[in-house]
Amino acid sequence: MILRLENVSKSFGALKVADSVTVSVPRGEALGIIGPNGAGKSTLFNLITGNLFANEGRIEFLGRDVTRAPAMERVRMGVGRSFQIPQPFEGLTVFENLLTAAAFGRGGREAEMVEDCAGILEATELLRKANFVAGSLSLLDRKRLELARALATGPELLLLDEIAGGLTEGEC
Ligand SMILES: Nc1ncnc2c1ncn2[C@@H]1O[C@H](COP(=O)(O)OP(=O)(O)OP(=O)(O)O)[C@@H](O)[C@H]1O
Ligand SMILES: [Mg+2]
Numbered sequence: 001m002i003l004r005l006e007n008v009s010k011s012f013g014a015l016k017v018a019d020s021v022t023v024s025v026p027r028g029e030a031l032g033i034i035g036p037n038g039a040g041k042s043t044l045f046n047l048i049t050g051n052l053f054a055n056e057g058r059i060e061f062l063g064r065d066v067t068r069a070p071a072m073e074r075v076r077m078g079v080g081r082s083f084q085i086p087q088p089f090e091g092l093t094v095f096e097n098l099l100t101a102a103a104f105g106r107g108g109r110e111a112e113m114v115e116d117c118a119g120i121l122e123a124t125e126l127l128r129k130a131n132f133v134a135g136s137l138s139l140l141d142r143k144r145l146e147l148a149r150a151l152a153t154g155p156e157l158l159l160l161d162e163i164a165g166g167l168t169e170g171e172c
Pocket of ligand 1: 035038039041
């Protein structure tokens with residue numbers, strides 16, 4: 001299993017958002033999480049990534065207990081994610097955003113990172129905008145950049161929180 005949640009619960013005060021969630025995700029599987037606004041989808045993602053901590057339960061990534069591991073450790077282990085509301089460094093260019101994600105999330109030789117980032121820019125159709133400042137991008141390109149940044153960290157597990165949210169059918 002690449003990911004395993006066992007009886008994971010999370011409350012905000014009296015509001016129980018995750019109630020004893022148990023789920024296993026094998027490598028190579030694409031799992032969709034659906035639910036109405038406020039159901040707790042983003043909260044579940046934040047528990048898996050370490051942006052929030054569970055009140056109860058256990059989270060395993062690649063067989064290792066990460067329940068208490070901070071987000072910065074989990075991303076380096078291979079947990080990549082996009083944010084529902086895109087969170088780029090607004091003042092950096094598209095390419096600088098990717099390189100930052102690659103350097104922080106994965107590391108390695110600079111030439112290798114640059115090459116990988118160029119490939120990701122091409123795959124996400126952002127190559128033409130590599131030198132645009134992130135703050136100047138349209139919603140579609142901000143969503144593309146969010147996916148590109150997640151890929152640049154070299155994830156084993158990729159969590160996409162409403163990556164198509166707010167886009168038209170054609171854009172999706
Ligand atoms: N940090 C927080 N502090 C307090 N309450 C929170 C916090 N984060 C989320 N909530 C509440 O927890 C519930 C679940 O929110 P969450 O954002 O996980 O839902 P969601 O399924 O992602 O919704 P949406 O479809 O709107 O993105 C909501 O009632 C929300 O207001
Ligand atoms: Mg959400």
